[in-house]
Amino acid sequence: MNKQRLRAIIEGNIVSGIIQFLILASAVVFVLESDSEDPHxxxxxxxxxxxxxxxxxxxxxxxxxxxxxxxFIFSFYGIIDLLAILPSLFLVPGFRVLRILRFLRIxxxxxxxxxxxxxxxxxxxxxxxxxxxxxxxxxxxxxxYLAACGIHYFERxxxxxxxxxxxxxxxxxxxxxxxxxxGDVYPITPGGKIFTALVTLVxxxxxxxxxxxxxSVLTEARVERKIEAESExxxxxxxxxxxxxxx
Amino acid sequence: MNKQRLRAIIEGNIVSGIIQFLILASAVVFVLESDSEDPHxxxxxxxxxxxxxxxxxxxxxxxxxxxxxxxFIFSFYGIIDLLAILPSLFLVPGFRVLRILRFLRIxxxxxxxxxxxxxxxxxxxxxxxxxxxxxxxxxxxxxxYLAACGIHYFERxxxxxxxxxxxxxxxxxxxxxxxxxxGDVYPITPGGKIFTALVTLVxxxxxxxxxxxxxSVLTEARVERKIEAESExxxxxxxxxxxxxxx
Amino acid sequence: MNKQRLRAIIEGNIVSGIIQFLILASAVVFVLESDSEDPHxxxxxxxxxxxxxxxxxxxxxxxxxxxxxxxFIFSFYGIIDLLAILPSLFLVPGFRVLRILRFLRIxxxxxxxxxxxxxxxxxxxxxxxxxxxxxxxxxxxxxxYLAACGIHYFERxxxxxxxxxxxxxxxxxxxxxxxxxxGDVYPITPGGKIFTALVTLVxxxxxxxxxxxxxSVLTEARVERKIEAESExxxxxxxxxxxxxxx
Amino acid sequence: MNKQRLRAIIEGNIVSGIIQFLILASAVVFVLESDSEDPHxxxxxxxxxxxxxxxxxxxxxxxxxxxxxxxFIFSFYGIIDLLAILPSLFLVPGFRVLRILRFLRIxxxxxxxxxxxxxxxxxxxxxxxxxxxxxxxxxxxxxxYLAACGIHYFERxxxxxxxxxxxxxxxxxxxxxxxxxxGDVYPITPGGKIFTALVTLVxxxxxxxxxxxxxSVLTEARVERKIEAESExxxxxxxxxxxxxxx
Numbered sequence: 012m013n014k015q016r017l018r019a020i021i022e023g024n025i026v027s028g029i030i031q032f033l034i035l036a037s038a039v040v041f042v043l044e045s046d047s048e049d050p051h052x053x054x055x056x057x058x059x060x061x062x063x064x065x066x067x068x069x070x071x072x073x074x075x076x077x078x079x080x081x082x083f084i085f086s087f088y089g090i091i092d093l094l095a096i097l098p099s100l101f102l103v104p105g106f107r108v109l110r111i112l113r114f115l116r117i118x119x120x121x122x123x124x125x126x127x128x129x130x131x132x133x134x135x136x137x138x139x140x141x142x143x144x145x146x147x148x149x150x151x152x153x154x155x156y157l158a159a160c161g162i163h164y165f166e167r168x169x170x171x172x173x174x175x176x177x178x179x180x181x182x183x184x185x186x187x188x189x190x191x192x193x194g195d196v197y198p199i200t201p202g203g204k205i206f207t208a209l210v211t212l213v214x215x216x217x218x219x220x221x222x223x224x225x226x227s228v229l230t231e232a233r234v235e236r237k238i239e240a241e242s243e244x245x246x247x248x249x250x251x252x253x254x255x256x257x258x
Numbered sequence: 259m260n261k262q263r264l265r266a267i268i269e270g271n272i273v274s275g276i277i278q279f280l281i282l283a284s285a286v287v288f289v290l291e292s293d294s295e296d297p298h299x300x301x302x303x304x305x306x307x308x309x310x311x312x313x314x315x316x317x318x319x320x321x322x323x324x325x326x327x328x329x330f331i332f333s334f335y336g337i338i339d340l341l342a343i344l345p346s347l348f349l350v351p352g353f354r355v356l357r358i359l360r361f362l363r364i365x366x367x368x369x370x371x372x373x374x375x376x377x378x379x380x381x382x383x384x385x386x387x388x389x390x391x392x393x394x395x396x397x398x399x400x401x402x403y404l405a406a407c408g409i410h411y412f413e414r415x416x417x418x419x420x421x422x423x424x425x426x427x428x429x430x431x432x433x434x435x436x437x438x439x440x441g442d443v444y445p446i447t448p449g450g451k452i453f454t455a456l457v458t459l460v461x462x463x464x465x466x467x468x469x470x471x472x473x474s475v476l477t478e479a480r481v482e483r484k485i486e487a488e489s490e491x492x493x494x495x496x497x498x499x500x501x502x503x504x505x
Numbered sequence: 506m507n508k509q510r511l512r513a514i515i516e517g518n519i520v521s522g523i524i525q526f527l528i529l530a531s532a533v534v535f536v537l538e539s540d541s542e543d544p545h546x547x548x549x550x551x552x553x554x555x556x557x558x559x560x561x562x563x564x565x566x567x568x569x570x571x572x573x574x575x576x577f578i579f580s581f582y583g584i585i586d587l588l589a590i591l592p593s594l595f596l597v598p599g600f601r602v603l604r605i606l607r608f609l610r611i612x613x614x615x616x617x618x619x620x621x622x623x624x625x626x627x628x629x630x631x632x633x634x635x636x637x638x639x640x641x642x643x644x645x646x647x648x649x650y651l652a653a654c655g656i657h658y659f660e661r662x663x664x665x666x667x668x669x670x671x672x673x674x675x676x677x678x679x680x681x682x683x684x685x686x687x688g689d690v691y692p693i694t695p696g697g698k699i700f701t702a703l704v705t706l707v708x709x710x711x712x713x714x715x716x717x718x719x720x721s722v723l724t725e726a727r728v729e730r731k732i733e734a735e736s737e738x739x740x741x742x743x744x745x746x747x748x749x750x751x752x
Numbered sequence: 753m754n755k756q757r758l759r760a761i762i763e764g765n766i767v768s769g770i771i772q773f774l775i776l777a778s779a780v781v782f783v784l785e786s787d788s789e790d791p792h793x794x795x796x797x798x799x800x801x802x803x804x805x806x807x808x809x810x811x812x813x814x815x816x817x818x819x820x821x822x823x824f825i826f827s828f829y830g831i832i833d834l835l836a837i838l839p840s841l842f843l844v845p846g847f848r849v850l851r852i853l854r855f856l857r858i859x860x861x862x863x864x865x866x867x868x869x870x871x872x873x874x875x876x877x878x879x880x881x882x883x884x885x886x887x888x889x890x891x892x893x894x895x896x897y898l899a900a901c902g903i904h905y906f907e908r909x910x911x912x913x914x915x916x917x918x919x920x921x922x923x924x925x926x927x928x929x930x931x932x933x934x935g936d937v938y939p940i941t942p943g944g945k946i947f948t949a950l951v952t953l954v955x956x957x958x959x960x961x962x963x964x965x966x967x968s969v970l971t972e973a974r975v976e977r978k979i980e981a982e983s984e985x986x987x988x989x990x991x992x993x994x995x996x997x998x999x
Contacts, residue, residue, distance in 0.1 A: 045424050148459070226469070433701075466963075473721055
């Protein structure tokens, strides 16, 4: 069979649908297996062998049809496809020792990203603002550090268990700044409460930034496409106009 | 009476107002009935009969005035209008067995969307980004899955009740990633806390995406209308200019 | 003294600063008075008399300098300025009975909005999207209603105290959909937890809408100003060009 | 060595990398020192001396290479660089009394902002909307005040410990409006719960504003750059066109 026909089949709707089903089934089986009292029961071994076999065939075929094999193998999807089969290698006699890596099968779920339309557009937009996002992550970590130091100062004497060290206080800082607020740790001193008010005010502002950034870059991309489409239309109009004038 | 006059009446302010009042009243009665000690009290049966009767008349009239009856019946509003009367059919002798479906009356509330201005513009915008939203939903489910697997790994020994299975851990993942944070389950091990910090960082970023997406599509729609209005004005100017030159 | 000079003084920096200080001081005194064991202590009566007197003078002067008195009295700021003095009328002998309305003094704080720059631009933007915001409020209330009905169905038997009625369940719905999540009420049944997952997914999406809407209308306003400024510049260029061609 | 070569070295990648490492190390040591049982252990004194020495050298060199020394010293980074060394002055004999200011070393972390790319673009955007942000902060404080007064009115009798005074109620207002929701304080009366529903509805709307504002100003900046780039391209086209017409 020639490679192009094979590619058409693999990237066709039927095979794609089967692979998507396998990815989902693999995740469900992983959960059931982990939650089961006997994760090494024969039916789990059997199911995992099926996933292992089919994903291996998929991987081999994808490498086979690719003209630039090395590029594919070291691409994001190439590595993910390999990671999807490696943790099941322990099923092969002689690789029993790899049993410990079985939990890595959770990363099989990333195979699904290949089939999600619009993921490319999102990652492109995120790539465009990667510097700003990195800046935000660093600023957030700085805020966590400062918040932890501050609350430790205010609460350490009243609640030595929860805020006795800066490291412990960081847990509070993360839970508070993300506005999760479990309620396992919270300030009780007036100073700590006022400090929390200030910190959350900044934190809520910080959380607003990624959404604003993303909005700007997505809007730009959309407006750009629009303007391009229009200027093309304008060019057409003008050239027609030009012809009219010539006549 | 001819159909057009009837349509004018049904879609007029008075009848619309009455229907809106009936929808609201129906929801209030549903709550009172459910919360009452005797949901089958005569006054509830009476009120429900009234809603049943009036909504039935409304449905029949709407079908009657519609030229393309089949299209209306299978449209969103057609189905909603039918669903609004079906669960009360048990009031009719011979349909008592449908009593079990009475809770479906809660969907009557969807009849109200017909009267909310600007809902169309919102659904249009959401429709425009449906692929990105679907991608986000899938990515969110993947994050929930990975977060549940991770926290299960860190906390299962310390808190077997809450994190003993991946399925149980998913409850924590949802409550944490939506930043609801009830506080019924939270990590207590250092590893679990650090993992939570990483997961919430990603989660807060994920929550920022829909707002950014929506902003971009709504902005595009607005700017587009603006540019259209302007280019029309420009066309007018240019043609005037052209006339000036000709003279 | 003529009205224009008076207006210049009242709207000048010094008087504005004094009024702002009085508003802040009035709020602080209101808190101290409420939290005090003896809210009718002489110094509180004295301070309130001072605020009453000065705000009354301010109100009378603002009415006096206004050419269209009726318009001002029934404008937003006119009503706020009146509401700022009415609740202290009980200080005047013969109006003791108004004592019960003293808590209305909290609305004095709204007088401050007059001095906040950029509030106009925000209210203008909010006004532009008032229909969408109204639609969102109605949709949110519908979601609260549906969420409350659903969780009541799942949890009423396990937690009759918290979810025994739909009305009680609404408290849970509000606390959950706003992502506040106090943790006083939360689902414990598997069905209730899955339902919560679905509801919060929709809820988080709903919360993203106002920010997207606002972004679009604010962006449009900014881009519009930009384009206007530019097209003016273009007009200048073109007319210059035209002159060049004529010569 | 001449100043320009020195500047090239200081602002080069190697020295920048070392300084970044020192800032991070200084923060880690600060945490370890605070959390240690003996913060005055010799190795902490030694490490702090190293940071003190190196940051002092950095500061002196930065002042030295700057042509406008006064401008640098009173600039944001100048003050931060000075604050980074001052709290360790107690290490110098004769300045022992400054020991109390040691906690100010946490501000060393701000030195890192110099190295975060994209921070300038963010602060520029925030600067553009500083008036709106200030308005939002004031409006938020007003909402906290009104929410605290309201909940105090509804809950003071049922929960005198938590809502007995308006000041205490402010803690609830902040925790609720930021949607943190620890769960240490929450309303239990029907009136208080309805009031909370109203307040959180407004609060969630308020939180949406900064993200919308930021999106608009960032989008404007991006679109502006785009339009500039394009109009330059247009100018080129037109001039070429002009030449074509002349021939």
